[in-house]
Amino acid sequence: MTAPTSRLDAVLFDMDGTLIDTEPVWMASEARLAADHGIAWTAADAEALVGVDLWDGARTFIERGVPMSADAIVDRLVGEVLSGLGDDLPMRPGALELLRQLREHEVPVALVTMSTRRIVDRVDAALTARLGASPFDVTVAGDECERGKPHPDPYLLGARLLGVEPDGSVAIEDSITGAASALAAGMTTIGVPHAVDVSQVPGIVHWPTLEGRSPADVAAAIRKARA
Structure with missing residues (x-):
């Protein structure tokens, strides 16, 4: 055709x-990262990262006090999202x-x-x-x-x-x-x-x-x- x-x-x-x-999976991973480092994380914070370059998002966490490199943050988030994806994609x-x-x-x-x-x-x-x-x-x-x-x-x-x-x-x-x-x-x-x-x-x-x-x-x- x-x-x-x-x-x-x-x-x-x-x-x-x-x-x-997959947005709920990303948001849950980001919230866990913030919680693990004692950082308050709101729905507005989560929405602000929707669609953003992952390394730009990682720098947001670093600015908020997460003592990790941008690459390490991206690796953690990506790993959690991959673990949360089943074979039957939503x-x-x-x-x-x-x-x-x-x-x-x-x-x-x-x-x-x-x-x-x-x-x-x-x-x-x-x-x-x-x-x-x-x-x-x-x-x-x-x-x-x-x-x-x-x-x-x-x-x-x-x-x-x-x-x-x-x-x-x-x-x-x-x-x-x-x-x-x-x-x-x-x-x-x-x-x-x-x-x-x-x-x-x-x-x-x-x-x-x-x-x-x-x-x-x-x-x-x-x-x-x-x-």
Whole structure:
């Protein structure tokens, strides 16, 4: 099958909270880290790290008094998240079906996440087993980007690896930080809320959920964003 519109050159997905419901696992790991060092940690603190580059998040903990290196903090959090991920990934509503439809329509798809390569490969393998083939043409991990979200670099890298231009591509995000990254890269950006309210981000197309959405809906977001 061919793409539903020539305007939809590619779709680039965030992972945590957008495709996979891993935000609770990350938040629990961060809360344990803070508690282990006697640091007060609130829901607002947790929300502030959603979608943020892991090393930037680690520096937040260091500034709050955690006596560990940024690499050690990231290693601890990633290890706990990997331990908390089962083989049956907790998909966000509509995510698996949209990935399947994009593959059927031969729309190039990238995964662009601040999670590390270890987590990306685990998720990709699990999704490949469920779908019969990887839903992603390329994947970008946080430990492969010199500057993470909210900088545009991760999404620009994803577009470059796909061989597409940002202005014909759509990014799908659940965080303020991630949406800022995609917008800065020049992509039409769909915000789907989960752990944080992305409705405050100007310039994005707001969807309450991915459930029931099709490649044609994603393509229509480009026209809506430019209207």
